[in-house]
Amino acid sequence: MVWRNTFLDPAQPGGWALLYNQQQFLADSNGVLFPRDWVKRQDLPILGEQGIGHFGDDAVYLLQLKPSATLEGCSWQSLRQFMLQGDAETFRMLAYAAQIGTWYAEHRYCGSCGTPTRQLPGERAMRCDSCESQHYPRISPSMIVLVTRGDEILLARSPRFVTGVYSTLAGFVEPGESVEHCVAREVREEVGVEVKNLQYIGSQGWPFPHSLMLGFHAEYASGEIVMQEDEIEDARWFRVDDLPPLPASRSIARHLIDLYVARRLGLPEPSLP
Template sequence: MLPPDFTPCFSTALPAGEPLCFAIIGDQHLVTPETGLPALAALVPLGSPEVDVLIGHLGTTPCRLIAWPDGTAAPEGLAIEGLRALYGRLGDDAFWISARARQLLSWLRDHRHCGRCGTATTVAEHEAAAICPACAHRMYPRVSPAMMVLIRRGRELLLARSPHFKPGMYSALAGFVEPGETLEACVHRETMEEVGVTITNLRWFASQSWPFPHSLMLAFHADYVAGDIVPQEGEIEDAGWFDIDALPELPGPASIARRLLDDALAELRG
């Protein structure tokens, strides 16, 4: 999560002083050989950036998102890496601010033109808003809520794998909230659609921003009621009940899925 002493903001007016630089080429993050954030001076050889905005303060230190288009060569002495690969290496604070930077960059790139009338947008000076100068339509960063649920039956957990998971990995169920739907209704509907079982006793666990590309994961525990598992064609490649002492490969520690699983395991193993 974002560090407790991080205050988000958005401004095209850049403050003086050395910032923390969240530098991105295409969708790859620029880091030092020691997996640290680059100094502002190290970015000079890249030339004029595509995006350079203030995205918050860590304590009193300004944090800047600075980006260049895909294909720009990384300057000597810096490496480019995917965000997922940086988890656990960049440090938690820098990782989650990088995740914020990444989501804001996606939003800026996806709203260069007005969705209503097609006119090129401008970015508000002190608010994360892309504004159409022709029709005044305002476009804000998108956050897409998605539920996650880990279903228990005694000592067993219902785990599933989607076709895009790496081979052998299973996780809790997940799915996007539909317009007009409550989160709780989404959990029941997605569970029925994905595996065909009914559940009860939803228990809130935690939420996590998931910047691939702009999800907010909302995680629950739940108890099984009835039904045989029927994996949803095209969505769920395989699903089953796994005893807590015979689990398949689970998601990595960056994901809320893993924290949800670890929470259930700690409780069930007492």
């Protein structure tokens, strides 16, 4: 089943409903999609509703619920769980839904004047009629980079990671800088190393909560590893044939590593997740 996001008018009846709050979806043994007209007859605290796209031929709507919402036989399941275990198209749908949900939850009032906003018909935007301003879903560009030195790659651990896992370096692009500048700055800040010969590999939308990952390979140029306090718990060079536990296979972090290892070892190259 293929997921395609589109703008659907929530005034239309029918279709499926996703029940969402704060990076979680209500799910039962059949999954996350519920008959929408049935859902509306339940006594659920609905904050808002968006028509977000088609799963196969079926219309899908996102119902934003209060955190207190419960439905018999259902439990809240995290988006991260679906990233780790769900099929690819379901994860794509939920990733889009979660970002629309986050944006909606954060723009119910105007950030300038505090007036309640309203959803614009026909467009994914929240409007403040008092300021005449529109607020679109927010995306945060971030770079992610694998620093390489021949048969070695530089991987690091954040204190937030699962025990033992090492990954590539990442960080948010700051206002006014290029992504290339961000790569050099973040690598310098996090591990004290200079890089050269950046190669853009590809990108990935990352819904935790609204990053757009721009992925690179970069060659080591100079410097000894100096770890940034609080952000980096450990950082070191690993040989491509002797790697630690790595991030989830669906992440671009993992792709950057797998791609470089495949190139060094002469294996078939993986495709972008």
